[in-house]
Amino acid sequence: xxxxxxxxxxxxxxxxxVMTGLxxxxxxxxxxxxxxxxxxxAWKGVSSLSxxxxxxxxxxxxxxxxxxxxxxxxxMMTALASAIGLPVGIAAGLYLSExxxxxxxxxxxxxxxxxxxxxxxxxxxxxxxxxxxxxxxxSGFAGGIALALIMIPIVARTTEEMVRLVPNxxxxxxxxxxxxxxxxxxxIVLPAAASGIATGAMLAIARITGETAxxxxxxxxxxxxxxxxxxxxxxxxxxxxxxxxxPFEVEHAMAWAATLILVALILIINVIVRTLTRxxx
Amino acid sequence: xxxKNLYITxxxxxxxxxxxxxSGQKLGETNDGGDTGGTIRLQGSGSTFAKxxxxxxxxxxxxxxxxxxxxxxxxxxxxxQKALLSKTSDFGASDDPMSDEDLAKGESPILHIxxxxxxxxxxxxxxxxxxxxxxxxxxxxxxxxxxxxxxNDPKLKADNPNTALPDADILPIYRADSxxxxxxxxxxxxxxxxxxxxxxxxxxxxxxxxxVGIGAKGNDGVxxxxxxxxxxxxxxxxxxxxxxxxxxxxxxxxxxxxxxATPESVSAAVAExxxxxxxxxxxxxxxxxxxxxxxxxxxxxxxxxxDQTNTAAGKALADFLWWALHDGNSFVEDxxxxxxxxxxxxxxxxxxxxxTGGGKVLRQQ
Amino acid sequence: MAKTGALGDKIFKVLLMIAxxxxxxxxxxxxxxxxxxxxxxxxxxxxxxxxGTEWKPAQEVFGALPFIYGTVVSSLLxxxxxxxxxxxxxxxxxxxxxxxxxxxxxxxxxxxxxxPSVVYGLWGIFVLAPVIRNYIGPxxxxxxxxxxxxxxxxxxxxxxxxxxxxxxxxxxxITAVVRDVLEAVPTTQREAAFALGATKWETTxIVLGNAASGIAGAVVLGLGRAIGETMAVTMVIGNSPQMSPSLFEPANTIxxxxxxxxxxxxxxxxxxxxxxxxxxxxxxxxxxxxxxKLLIMSVSRRMQRA
Numbered sequence: 001x002x003x004x005x006x007x008x009x010x011x012x013x014x015x016x017x018v019m020t021g022l023x024x025x026x027x028x029x030x031x032x033x034x035x036x037x038x039x040x041x042a043w044k045g046v047s048s049l050s051x052x053x054x055x056x057x058x059x060x061x062x063x064x065x066x067x068x069x070x071x072x073x074x075x076m077m078t079a080l081a082s083a084i085g086l087p088v089g090i091a092a093g094l095y096l097s098e099x100x101x102x103x104x105x106x107x108x109x110x111x112x113x114x115x116x117x118x119x120x121x122x123x124x125x126x127x128x129x130x131x132x133x134x135x136x137x138x139s140g141f142a143g144g145i146a147l148a149l150i151m152i153p154i155v156a157r158t159t160e161e162m163v164r165l166v167p168n169x170x171x172x173x174x175x176x177x178x179x180x181x182x183x184x185x186x187x188i189v190l191p192a193a194a195s196g197i198a199t200g201a202m203l204a205i206a207r208i209t210g211e212t213a214x215x216x217x218x219x220x221x222x223x224x225x226x227x228x229x230x231x232x233x234x235x236x237x238x239x240x241x242x243x244x245x246x247p248f249e250v251e252h253a254m255a256w257a258a259t260l261i262l263v264a265l266i267l268i269i270n271v272i273v274r275t276l277t278r279x280x281x
Numbered sequence: 282x283x284x285k286n287l288y289i290t291x292x293x294x295x296x297x298x299x300x301x302x303x304s305g306q307k308l309g310e311t312n313d314g315g316d317t318g319g320t321i322r323l324q325g326s327g328s329t330f331a332k333x334x335x336x337x338x339x340x341x342x343x344x345x346x347x348x349x350x351x352x353x354x355x356x357x358x359x360x361x362q363k364a365l366l367s368k369t370s371d372f373g374a375s376d377d378p379m380s381d382e383d384l385a386k387g388e389s390p391i392l393h394i395x396x397x398x399x400x401x402x403x404x405x406x407x408x409x410x411x412x413x414x415x416x417x418x419x420x421x422x423x424x425x426x427x428x429x430x431x432x433n434d435p436k437l438k439a440d441n442p443n444t445a446l447p448d449a450d451i452l453p454i455y456r457a458d459s460x461x462x463x464x465x466x467x468x469x470x471x472x473x474x475x476x477x478x479x480x481x482x483x484x485x486x487x488x489x490x491x492x493v494g495i496g497a498k499g500n501d502g503v504x505x506x507x508x509x510x511x512x513x514x515x516x517x518x519x520x521x522x523x524x525x526x527x528x529x530x531x532x533x534x535x536x537x538x539x540x541x542a543t544p545e546s547v548s549a550a551v552a553e554x555x556x557x558x559x560x561x562x563x564x565x566x567x568x569x570x571x572x573x574x575x576x577x578x579x580x581x582x583x584x585x586x587x588d589q590t591n592t593a594a595g596k597a598l599a600d601f602l603w604w605a606l607h608d609g610n611s612f613v614e615d616x617x618x619x620x621x622x623x624x625x626x627x628x629x630x631x632x633x634x635x636x637t638g639g640g641k642v643l644r645q646q
Numbered sequence: 647m648a649k650t651g652a653l654g655d656k657i658f659k660v661l662l663m664i665a666x667x668x669x670x671x672x673x674x675x676x677x678x679x680x681x682x683x684x685x686x687x688x689x690x691x692x693x694x695x696x697x698g699t700e701w702k703p704a705q706e707v708f709g710a711l712p713f714i715y716g717t718v719v720s721s722l723l724x725x726x727x728x729x730x731x732x733x734x735x736x737x738x739x740x741x742x743x744x745x746x747x748x749x750x751x752x753x754x755x756x757x758x759x760x761x762p763s764v765v766y767g768l769w770g771i772f773v774l775a776p777v778i779r780n781y782i783g784p785x786x787x788x789x790x791x792x793x794x795x796x797x798x799x800x801x802x803x804x805x806x807x808x809x810x811x812x813x814x815x816x817x818x819x820i821t822a823v824v825r826d827v828l829e830a831v832p833t834t835q836r837e838a839a840f841a842l843g844a845t846k847w848e849t850t851x852i853v854l855g856n857a858a859s860g861i862a863g864a865v866v867l868g869l870g871r872a873i874g875e876t877m878a879v880t881m882v883i884g885n886s887p888q889m890s891p892s893l894f895e896p897a898n899t900i901x902x903x904x905x906x907x908x909x910x911x912x913x914x915x916x917x918x919x920x921x922x923x924x925x926x927x928x929x930x931x932x933x934x935x936x937x938x939k940l941l942i943m944s945v946s947r948r949m950q951r952a
Contacts (some may be wrong), residue, residue, distance in 0.1 A: 025734070037765075100666070113931050182659070
């Protein structure tokens, strides 16, 4: 009997070891894939980086050129989207945490989560119909609006979570001192949750910087530096897409270099956010 | 307090952005409405067939007239037509002339301005085949109908006895989007192959046989797929094949000659159609009767409204078109396009000179 | 002071409520606009739109099935690849790894989610497609080519490439949610199992059982993300509206169709068909995400009770 008990025991041990190995392998695999992707982008992209590349506009194939206007366009549209999306999203998140524990808040919460899941190309089509057609042209403005629509529910949910973490004792203390509810939210709760809200905002910004589909029909693309929002505007993501799907080696090289810049920017934002939130642990 | 400062900063940024953000420019309008100084921006979109030409022209014209910014986006002939119709572009570009039905959708009359001639070539990715392949309308149709599946098919071998064709699957690449290049390509096949005419016919967006190949977007996309995928074949404008150093096929024309796409063969193909050019300049010139003519040649058009709502922009557009067809000729051959024949040029000049804005003819005669 | 406080409260609450309500309005507006624009094709084709197998704009024949097929198959296939790996990673991070290792690895998994879709597409075209064309394809087709799923032409562009890229993109999401759900299982469960002499793995299985509906929710959430993915898929799936049993053959998804063709629809009926197929996508992702949320919420409710 001890023999079968032993064999069952060793079989269980073997299974345990095998499964531990498998799960470790999964984790290692994913980490390696990530490192490979990033490393590959860096390797392919570095050789095309230059001041000319970062400042010039696209030229006909073979005449050089760069993505300067795409960098500016992405920055401008992200800025516009944040200017709209952050206040609205933070306000919505604040509402959900302070006043939203009823059926109405639950509905909004539910709809926000599903809005986050809606494919961004649908948002692009929506903004095309709502903004581009009446305006009579594609524009950086329409692109910014599309990005803002994507941003709002994300920022709302992360803000809500961060604000919920603020201990109720702080609220109660302030209320006990006679402060009106709105002052409590504005002067006590918000600042306390500020770092959390900021990290949520930064993650949302990183997210929309990488969006392509909503810009395809709303901002289109441009070969020029555009300093105004009411004209078609280039963006890093759309330019990468165009260069990647074309046939010219020089354009492929530029796609990799542009990707390097884009991914570096997004990764830097993510790393900053993670190191800031490490305090929580 | 961080958040308060954040809010204030955001608000100020937003205010600044919005106040500067609207240039107040209507599509193509100058900032001050005057005819000197001020930037004029013209938005054009459409054909990828002609994209290298228009990008070059826009770039060169911009060097001569720095205040005129011509922004051309290659979105496909179909999208170019739509952009003009919905007025999200100042001019459209299409290799396939607009149909009567689509022209009727325009708010006001639309002019077809032919700019250059180009050739739709069959280009392929066969590493070991150095010589140009000889293809006939039958073999091309069969490839794209899915009937010829391998490179060493007897039909292909019969036309290419001296070429070693590999025992590999052919991968046809077609245009998934609405394309003037597709229209020209299918127009040629419809005129020369009865089975193609019956099964697919001529269209900017043909109903390709399911499963025959891979769809790509734009001439760039098709060329990109062909360069990336061994054993692929695709139809693109000549300039794309040349720029990527891929061999192009010689196509059998109506006279039975296997003709490569060259400026001479394209000129020969168009020469005998000059007399047949209708007044509105809409024509397809495939399947030429010329003995040494390339059978899949085509005009490519810029589409504009005859009556321009914005005078300053309309004048800039008319001037640009005039420049392109005259001084711009010096850039045409390097990109492997062919300039308009003399007999057509004079007709096009008339069209450009007929463009009006605010009731008056735009170009000073 | 009480008066200004009350007024301030009202204004504040109303402002916040407007912001929050905007979310409802946005979704309602999207749905309304899409429904209105789809009416022509809905009237003309009815339910047959969803089951038609041919998409021929030139002949005004619009059948959405090939795109629904492509969307569903690529998403399910990506789940097949991603779920085991995601579970493995989550189990590793929560149950097995020492804290010092868990943090960097967890961080790297989250970074995978931050990489934009178009970058995955770029990588797919130039790295993954050649690998499938030159190595994976010939090996699979050489040995298992008799199976229909490994038939067809291996070009590197097709369903399998798209599914692999999708799997990479949804792994971080599934991992994150499963990780949260596993961490939510009270340690008492694990301690009880250990006390009874279970191995680490057997304990893990018990914990998984507790978190089962949450894991299901994570999987459904990953499915929702995969269904809506546009750029990476459109760059590697081949834009061919066919429903082939082979994984190597090209296909098409709803999102990819919209990206390629929306800008050029001049006919009212064509535009309407495109928007209707977009509406299908919208509704499917809405339902899938709602379902996922319900599953995940049910776990936290059960954990609170335990």
